[in-house]
Amino acid sequence: MKHFVAPSLLSADFGNLKPEMDMINRSECDWLHIDIMDGVFVPNISFGFPVLKYVARLCEKPLDVHLMIVQPEKFLNEVRALGAYSMNVHVEACPHLHRVVQQIKEAGMKAGVTLNPATPVSSLTDIIEDVDIVMLMAVNPGFGGQAFIPHTLDKVRELRRMIDGSRSKALIEVDGGVNRDTGRLLVEAGADVLVAGSAVFHAADAIEEIRVLKNL
Numbered sequence: 001m002k003h004f005v006a007p008s009l010l011s012a013d014f015g016n017l018k019p020e021m022d023m024i025n026r027s028e029c030d031w032l033h034i035d036i037m038d039g040v041f042v043p044n045i046s047f048g049f050p051v052l053k054y055v056a057r058l059c060e061k062p063l064d065v066h067l068m069i070v071q072p073e074k075f076l077n078e079v080r081a082l083g084a085y086s087m088n089v090h091v092e093a094c095p096h097l098h099r100v101v102q103q104i105k106e107a108g109m110k111a112g113v114t115l116n117p118a119t120p121v122s123s124l125t126d127i128i129e130d131v132d133i134v135m136l137m138a139v140n141p142g143f144g145g146q147a148f149i150p151h152t153l154d155k156v157r158e159l160r161r162m163i164d165g166s167r168s169k170a171l172i173e174v175d176g177g178v179n180r181d182t183g184r185l186l187v188e189a190g191a192d193v194l195v196a197g198s199a200v201f202h203a204a205d206a207i208e209e210i211r212v213l214k215n216l
């Protein structure tokens, strides 16, 4: 399968959301990635549901919602009400991960689980066949514009082997420090979805940057 590209809203110009979403709609990107932060699970706060309702109205691409919050299951209905395609929760934030994954799927969304850089791929052994997406953080979550952690490439290869050796059909998504250089290495390692914030929204020509990322 040709890999997907998901620009991350976190790096958009919030004073110009309408033109930013027009750009996303015109571009070759596959999903819009949305980072919700709570100032507890991560040391930052991004945006909440009133802003996201506006984004959801403007954006014609599937919404990939990444909850960097404690107790993400509390907001399942709000995420579903956005019309989200997928809901990603952190393994580190969910002591009852299997239940949360089932709840996301019962709500009609794709279930994604996300690993922080220090969380091993092996922590997914007993859930890999239940999830639709595994997202690997290639930076410590909370801020855009950070440097890619190279060990993520080993984690992508390990996860690829785990998925291919099981009945899992999970997509491998990578978030943080993704640009045309790291993106190429990630695709070669077996990644299916590239999330890119600053590489897209801070580019001189965002549509062209998305095209480049799509054609790596």
Ligand SMILES: O=C(CO)[C@H](O)[C@H](O)COP(=O)(O)O
Pocket (backbone or CB within 6 Å): 008, 010, 011, 033, 035, 139, 140, 141, 142, 143, 144, 145, 146, 175, 176, 177, 178, 195, 196, 197, 198, 199
């Ligand atoms: O999850 C995130 C931060 O926690 C962002 O999606 C990610 O960092 C994207 O930004 P960039 O591509 O600039 O690294």
